Amino acid sequence: xxxxxxxxxxxxxxxxxxxxxxxxxxxxxxxxxxxxxxxxxxxxxxxxxxxxxxxxxxxxxxxxxxxxxxxxxxxxxxxxxxxxxxxxxxxxxxxxxxxxxxxxxxxxxxxxxxxxxxxxxxxxxxxxxxxxxxxxxxxxxxxxxxxxxxxxxxxxxxxxxxxxxxxxxxxxxxxxxxxxxxxxxxxxxxxxxxxxxxxxxxxxxxxxxxxxxxxxxxxxxxxxxxxxxxxxxxxxxxxx
Amino acid sequence: xxxxxxxxxxxxxxxxxxxxxxxxxxxxxxxxxxxxxxxxxxxxxxxxxxxxxxxxxxxxxxxxxxxxxxxxxxxxxxxxxxxxxxxxxxxxxxxxxxxxxxxxxxxxxxxxxxxxxxxxxxxxxxxxxxxxxxxxxxxxxxxxxxxxxxxxxxxxxxxxxxxxxxxxxxxxxxxxxxxxxxxxxxxxxxxxxxxxxxxxxxxxxxxxxxx
Amino acid sequence: xxxxxxxxxxxxxxxxxxxxxxxxxxxxxxxxxxxxxxxxxxxxxxxxxxxxxxxxxxxxxxxxxxxxxxxxxxxxxxxxxxxxxxxxxxxxxxxxxxxxxxxxxxxxxxxxxxxxxxxxxxxxxxxxxxxxxxxxxxxxxxxxxxxxxxxxxxxxxxxxxxxxxxxxxxxxxxxxxxxxxxxxxxxxxxxxxxxxxxxxxxxxxxxxxxxxxxxxxxxxxxxxxxxx
Numbered sequence: 001x002x003x004x005x006x007x008x009x010x011x012x013x014x015x016x017x018x019x020x021x022x023x024x025x026x027x028x029x030x031x032x033x034x035x036x037x038x039x040x041x042x043x044x045x046x047x048x049x050x051x052x053x054x055x056x057x058x059x060x061x062x063x064x065x066x067x068x069x070x071x072x073x074x075x076x077x078x079x080x081x082x083x084x085x086x087x088x089x090x091x092x093x094x095x096x097x098x099x100x101x102x103x104x105x106x107x108x109x110x111x112x113x114x115x116x117x118x119x120x121x122x123x124x125x126x127x128x129x130x131x132x133x134x135x136x137x138x139x140x141x142x143x144x145x146x147x148x149x150x151x152x153x154x155x156x157x158x159x160x161x162x163x164x165x166x167x168x169x170x171x172x173x174x175x176x177x178x179x180x181x182x183x184x185x186x187x188x189x190x191x192x193x194x195x196x197x198x199x200x201x202x203x204x205x206x207x208x209x210x211x212x213x214x215x216x217x218x219x220x221x222x223x224x225x226x227x228x229x230x231x232x233x234x235x236x237x238x239x240x
Numbered sequence: 241x242x243x244x245x246x247x248x249x250x251x252x253x254x255x256x257x258x259x260x261x262x263x264x265x266x267x268x269x270x271x272x273x274x275x276x277x278x279x280x281x282x283x284x285x286x287x288x289x290x291x292x293x294x295x296x297x298x299x300x301x302x303x304x305x306x307x308x309x310x311x312x313x314x315x316x317x318x319x320x321x322x323x324x325x326x327x328x329x330x331x332x333x334x335x336x337x338x339x340x341x342x343x344x345x346x347x348x349x350x351x352x353x354x355x356x357x358x359x360x361x362x363x364x365x366x367x368x369x370x371x372x373x374x375x376x377x378x379x380x381x382x383x384x385x386x387x388x389x390x391x392x393x394x395x396x397x398x399x400x401x402x403x404x405x406x407x408x409x410x411x412x413x414x415x416x417x418x419x420x421x422x423x424x425x426x427x428x429x430x431x432x433x434x435x436x437x438x439x440x441x442x443x444x445x446x447x448x449x450x451x
Numbered sequence: 452x453x454x455x456x457x458x459x460x461x462x463x464x465x466x467x468x469x470x471x472x473x474x475x476x477x478x479x480x481x482x483x484x485x486x487x488x489x490x491x492x493x494x495x496x497x498x499x500x501x502x503x504x505x506x507x508x509x510x511x512x513x514x515x516x517x518x519x520x521x522x523x524x525x526x527x528x529x530x531x532x533x534x535x536x537x538x539x540x541x542x543x544x545x546x547x548x549x550x551x552x553x554x555x556x557x558x559x560x561x562x563x564x565x566x567x568x569x570x571x572x573x574x575x576x577x578x579x580x581x582x583x584x585x586x587x588x589x590x591x592x593x594x595x596x597x598x599x600x601x602x603x604x605x606x607x608x609x610x611x612x613x614x615x616x617x618x619x620x621x622x623x624x625x626x627x628x629x630x631x632x633x634x635x636x637x638x639x640x641x642x643x644x645x646x647x648x649x650x651x652x653x654x655x656x657x658x659x660x661x662x663x664x665x666x667x668x669x670x671x672x673x674x675x676x677x678x679x
Contacts (some may be wrong), residue, residue, distance in 0.1 A: 044303055076354030081354075085347030089445045102365065131445040151355070218432050227394045290660070297656035298649050299612030305629055306645040308638075309458070315638060384521035391524040392616070396633065405530050409620070414534045421527035428522030 007056035018211040023081035034208035078148030138169035243415035258400035269329025277337035292331035340374025376439035481624040488549030496557035504565025520555040553606040564595025598673015
């Protein structure tokens with residue numbers, strides 16, 4: 001479980017996150033949804049200490065992340081971002097095996113694991129030795145997911161992971177993500193501004209407005225049945 | 241042509257000195273420029289860029305003879321000239337090195353940080369390899385100018401290919417001067433080509449992309 | 452370490468400021484050779500560079516010339532031309548060499564400046580009915596100004612440095628003190644001359660730098676104004 005306790009973040013006197021408290025249950029998908037500028041990405045990047053807190057604390061399984069070395073923490077938390085950010089000078093297989101390799105795993109072990117992960121996300125063997133630039137956008141994001149899974153994380157952070165791929169591929173990737181999450185029992189925190197994605201993937205949906213104020217949180221079904229405000233129903237496109 | 245054939249041994253010897261005097265500053269300047277570009281905090285970059293720009297504007301002969309007064313090197317020595325050329329390489333390469341490191345794909349850098357690569361791992365596994373094309377481009381420009389500029393060191397007594405200019409001019413042997421010009425041009429192009437090939441060999445990924 | 456006091460003595464000595472080889476005369480010679488050759492080079496290089504940048508044809512020649520010119524030692528070029536034309540014609544030979552040295556950077560600056568424009572800019576101008584020459588005059592050249600000035604900056608450095616070598620072929624310029632001083636082992640004269648050359652070249656470079664910045668700011672302000 002990940003717990004935000006009265007977390008705040010200010011950038012040069014401007015508040016991005018104001019007194020945010022939330023529990024993110026383990027082995028579920030929690031989706032942060034809001035307009036741009038709502039602070040949802042900031043919340044996500046706080047979990048792996050990419051953004052330092054101004055106030056409050058974040059606990060992972062009851063351990064304050066302040067107590068965990070940031071390199072160690074980041075190697076145990078998977079990270080997937082919209083632009084993927086594969087290393088252009090490494091092959092697909094090397095990209096997926098890299099973190100395990102530099103953490104001291106043997107090359108055979110790291111490579112075997114990387115192959116498994118690539119197969120898990122549906123990348124054909126024939127692509128393993130190619131460079132990222134030779135892949136389509138959808139394939140690149142699959143590799144991005146495999147790379148994050150290769151470190152055997154319990155937690156996966158995803159920032160608009162499927163925002164840059166076309167709608168048909170996006171749905172495929174969402175289905176695969178659900179399948180993988182169920183089979184590995186991952187705790188996933190996902191940021192999106194796509195209402196369909198949010199409703200489809202979330203176990204816990206958190207609707208955010210300015211300065212990461214929680215407008216409403218709960219299961220998609222609960223929220224759809226009873227939106228707490230005009231803002232929530234507009235954001236989710238709920239007709240009246 | 242006859243002159244060159246008759247003096248092949250001299251030309252070879254001068255060529256070796258010429259390569260020595262220009263390649264060592266090139267290598268040294270490359271490393272220093274990359275280090276400087278990498279460690280300079282962003283707020284200082286404009287200041288350093290314009291200071292190095294001013295240094296780059298100094299005519300080489302003036303720097304060759306001003307350096308001894310400033311740092312106490314020997315007026316007519318090899319070290320003096322090589323330090324001056326190193327300074328030129330740094331000032332010519334700093335900007336392109338800085339550029340090579342600041343124009344890396346942001347998502348890749350973000351990922352490397354977020355997934356727990358330490359600062360030195362980021363440099364060796366990610367930043368440096370990706371900066372190679374930009375660094376090589378800068379090095380090629382610096383190499384050609386350094387090799388041709390090194391000939392001016394002959395005026396302060398360094399016996400490299402520039403010696404053929406002074407000696408040939410004094411003795412009115414056109415072929416000698418021309419041989420020097422040609423030899424410098426040829427080694428400058430050869431070094432340029434080698435750097436280009438090196439860049440290609442080090443960046444196989446940049447030649448393949450999705451069709 | 453070098454003795455700066457004797458350097459001052461040399462500079463303060465009035466006989467170094469008078470006559471054919473006095474500093475004012477050498478400075479005038481240095482500047483006139485520099486400006487004349489950069490001027491001639493610009494008259495030829497600018498129209499060609501702009502035309503190539505505008506039409507897009509022949510760009511590879513410009514790039515090739517740019518990199519080949521870096522590999523040619525300026526001293527060798529100078530000597531070769533003087534020997535070909537004869538020592539009596541050395542003023543012409545020096546001017547030719549300097550023009551040849553200033554030509555590639557000015558050409559590249561103009562060409563690269565126009566080429567670097569986003570393709571939609573000339574496209575939009577044409578779509579609004581601008582003729583080719585209006586496009587050059589009103590759009591391409593003004594937007595390429597920073598790069599054009601940048602070309603002059605490199606030309607200045609190259610030419611002013613090469614003029615330092617002019618005393619080697621019996622002409623004047625500020626390099627005279629270096630060449631004569633080295634021959635006579637009068638290092639005060641050498642260092643004093645070098646310092647003056649450094650001041651002149653760096654000052655010139657900074658002035659052109661300011662011009663370049665002004666041009667860039669002018670563009671940023673005008674486009675910023677439209678966007679906001």
